[in-house]
Amino acid sequence: xxxxxxKTENVVEDMLQGMVKAHPEYLKRISxxxxxxxxxxxxxxxxxxxxxxxxxxxxxxxxFVGLGMLDGAVAGEVFTSPTAxxxxxxxxxxxxxxGVLLIIKNYSGDVMNFEMAAExxxxxxxxxxxxxxxxxxxxxxSTYTIGRRGIAGTIFVHKIAGAAAEKGWNLENVKRVAxxxxxxxxxxxxxxxxxIVPSSGKPSFEIEEDExxxxxxxxxxxxxxxxxxxxxxEIADALLDNILKDMDLAKGDEVALLVNGLGGTPxxxxxxxxxxxxxxxxxxxxxxxxxxxxxxxxxxxxxxVSLSLLKLDEELKKLLDSKADTPAFKQL
Amino acid sequence: xxxxxxKTENVVEDMLQGMVKAHPEYLKRISxxxxxxxxxxxxxxxxxxxxxxxxxxxxxxxxFVGLGMLDGAVAGEVFTSPTAxxxxxxxxxxxxxxGVLLIIKNYSGDVMNFEMAAExxxxxxxxxxxxxxxxxxxxxxSTYTIGRRGIAGTIFVHKIAGAAAEKGWNLENVKRVAxxxxxxxxxxxxxxxxxIVPSSGKPSFEIEEDExxxxxxxxxxxxxxxxxxxxxxEIADALLDNILKDMDLAKGDEVALLVNGLGGTPxxxxxxxxxxxxxxxxxxxxxxxxxxxxxxxxxxxxxxVSLSLLKLDEELKKLLDSKADTPAFKQL
Numbered sequence: 307x308x309x310x311x312x313k314t315e316n317v318v319e320d321m322l323q324g325m326v327k328a329h330p331e332y333l334k335r336i337s338x339x340x341x342x343x344x345x346x347x348x349x350x351x352x353x354x355x356x357x358x359x360x361x362x363x364x365x366x367x368x369x370f371v372g373l374g375m376l377d378g379a380v381a382g383e384v385f386t387s388p389t390a391x392x393x394x395x396x397x398x399x400x401x402x403x404x405g406v407l408l409i410i411k412n413y414s415g416d417v418m419n420f421e422m423a424a425e426x427x428x429x430x431x432x433x434x435x436x437x438x439x440x441x442x443x444x445x446x447x448s449t450y451t452i453g454r455r456g457i458a459g460t461i462f463v464h465k466i467a468g469a470a471a472e473k474g475w476n477l478e479n480v481k482r483v484a485x486x487x488x489x490x491x492x493x494x495x496x497x498x499x500x501x502i503v504p505s506s507g508k509p510s511f512e513i514e515e516d517e518x519x520x521x522x523x524x525x526x527x528x529x530x531x532x533x534x535x536x537x538x539x540e541i542a543d544a545l546l547d548n549i550l551k552d553m554d555l556a557k558g559d560e561v562a563l564l565v566n567g568l569g570g571t572p573x574x575x576x577x578x579x580x581x582x583x584x585x586x587x588x589x590x591x592x593x594x595x596x597x598x599x600x601x602x603x604x605x606x607x608x609x610x611v612s613l614s615l616l617k618l619d620e621e622l623k624k625l626l627d628s629k630a631d632t633p634a635f636k637q638l
Numbered sequence: 639x640x641x642x643x644x645k646t647e648n649v650v651e652d653m654l655q656g657m658v659k660a661h662p663e664y665l666k667r668i669s670x671x672x673x674x675x676x677x678x679x680x681x682x683x684x685x686x687x688x689x690x691x692x693x694x695x696x697x698x699x700x701x702f703v704g705l706g707m708l709d710g711a712v713a714g715e716v717f718t719s720p721t722a723x724x725x726x727x728x729x730x731x732x733x734x735x736x737g738v739l740l741i742i743k744n745y746s747g748d749v750m751n752f753e754m755a756a757e758x759x760x761x762x763x764x765x766x767x768x769x770x771x772x773x774x775x776x777x778x779x780s781t782y783t784i785g786r787r788g789i790a791g792t793i794f795v796h797k798i799a800g801a802a803a804e805k806g807w808n809l810e811n812v813k814r815v816a817x818x819x820x821x822x823x824x825x826x827x828x829x830x831x832x833x834i835v836p837s838s839g840k841p842s843f844e845i846e847e848d849e850x851x852x853x854x855x856x857x858x859x860x861x862x863x864x865x866x867x868x869x870x871x872e873i874a875d876a877l878l879d880n881i882l883k884d885m886d887l888a889k890g891d892e893v894a895l896l897v898n899g900l901g902g903t904p905x906x907x908x909x910x911x912x913x914x915x916x917x918x919x920x921x922x923x924x925x926x927x928x929x930x931x932x933x934x935x936x937x938x939x940x941x942x943v944s945l946s947l948l949k950l951d952e953e954l955k956k957l958l959d960s961k962a963d964t965p966a967f968k969q970l
Binding site: 539 | 643904929
């Protein structure tokens with residue numbers, strides 16, 4: 307296993323310490339927990355946004371804690387849901403009196419533990435709501451999911467609901483716009499290589515030197531099919547075809563496009579994919595209002611890419627454009 | 639070769655198209671060239687900063703074109719210097735009448751072609767100066783270099799000289815502070831895996847499953863030694879030891895720290911390295927004024943990390959802190 311780590315059982319602890327040391331102006335850690343929150347937390351009178359899930363998807367989610375995005379992120383062990391107890395610590399740490407919105411990726415463990423924490427918080431009179439992101443069009447049920455998985459499209463939910471909360475919207479309204487974002491976003495990914503969970507030391511799957519896995523998940527779960535490696539243009543086309551089949555887009559509609567690297571993909575290759583993704587959308591007369599290219603929701607060292615499309619309206623555009631200042635996403 | 643590309647001979651062209659499509663609000667491409675410049679270029683009356691070099695180091699350098707950093711970047715083929723003719727196109731495109739500063743990484747081809755372009759520009763009465771970055775403490779001469787190589791520390795030169803130029807400083811003064819930055823910055827890296835230049839299709843070196851290469855360059859050039867993989871803490875300590883031996887740092891001095899991923903390294907591992915790097919500097923009573931963690935100067939899909947230290951004074955701190963807005967580096 308080729309990794310730059312210390313003891314395998316300490317990777318999350320070491321990483322969290324390294325994150326806080328890297329970004330002391332943004333982040334603090336709630337003591338005796340794996341919860342990262344904004345330096346000045348809670349923000350009084352503002353709806354608070356809390357997300358999280360298994361580690362190994364960095365910068366998601368701790369990297370998106372800051373102005374205009376999340377108030378806090380709860381980190382589980384690698385690819386393992388945080389406990390309800392940890393989520394509850396997160397809720398209490400970010401609650402500024404205006405309620406808390408939980409942004410949950412659709413994995414059975416995450417949903418169960420975040421919902422249990424929400425119930426416990428309600429017993430302590432904290433207003434709490436939740437949304438479940440299920441943007442992956444690849445598979446209906448998976449190893450870890452009933453229904454569609456939540457993957458890179460989650461970043462749009464952080465950004466848009468985060469902007470709404472920053473503007474002082476109430477909990478109901480922040481939840482509404484988060485749900486609209488979820489309704490409007492679709493993602494699909496592919497991979498050239500597996501990832502290796504440190505504690506197991508073994509690749510998540512075996513794959514031949516000339517093969518790629520199409521439609522896989524961010525934990526190395528199987529996708530739709532295994533096939534020979536295609537060109538970047540063919541890959542971009544195939545991913546977009548699957549996404550567009552599942553979306554209600556008309557000519558002239560506007561979208562945001564996220565070209566997301568899975569952790570081990572050179573930025574050069576992400577830009578190459580972006581070229582064709584933009585060209586294809588132009589051909590279809592869909593207007594790309596904003597493009598993001600980079601590692602936003604990763605899967606350890608996996609080599610691969612996902613494309614996400616978010617259908618926009620005036621409200622979503624305004625929220626997408628507003629200022630953000632977090633370790634991994636800044637917008638002036 | 640597991641890459642998401644089209645034809646190997648088109649990777650730079652495809653990438654440049656993808657970059658401009660991703661960041662139309664920041665970048666434009668000078669026609670019939672591989673030169674990216676600011677959307678609104680030239681900036682009249684401002685000293686212009688031009689950098690560049692072989693491709694494969696993304697986001698360097700096109701990702702750093704924008705407010706407070708570069709005015710333009712010239713992209714050569716993968717790991718190949720751009721021609722003098724291309725550099726000259728870049729100079730002419732960014733020159734706003736106050737002169738142009740070339741920021742060159744120390745590789746023989748880059749130095750030769752940038753210097754030739756400078757001479758040609760001077761013949762056309764463009765004021766031009768240059769600085770050569772040579773931050774790598776690992777080796778004295780290398781496959782591609784006489785003297786020390788220029789690697790990730792170059793990002794600090796972009797940021798600091800870019801801030802000075804944005805403030806309206808003249809060419810002489812921008813060059814002075816760029817040279818001070820070069821004098822004060824040191825870098826060293828290590829790698830777990832080679833990279834593959836698309837046109838060759840072969841790994842830059844062979845390495846065993848339990849080995850790492852210590853002190854290598856960003857083109858997969860050999861380093862100081864091959865050894866068994868050590869822990870992240872030991873790696874951070876060894877890199878810093880080599881850097882500190884070469885620096886004149888006293889207790890109480892302030893530094894900026896860059897933990898740079900080489901392209902295929904998960905962010906989790908960079909944060910783990912950052913934990914120990916920060917701890918060690920604290921032990922030595924060196925104050926870390928600012929930390930940057932991420933992929934800034936990469937080597938295609940190479941798995942590895944470099945550490946850079948920049949010794950700060952009040953002038954450098956102020957310039958480091960000022961606003962920047964580029965595709966790959968934003969600071970509010």
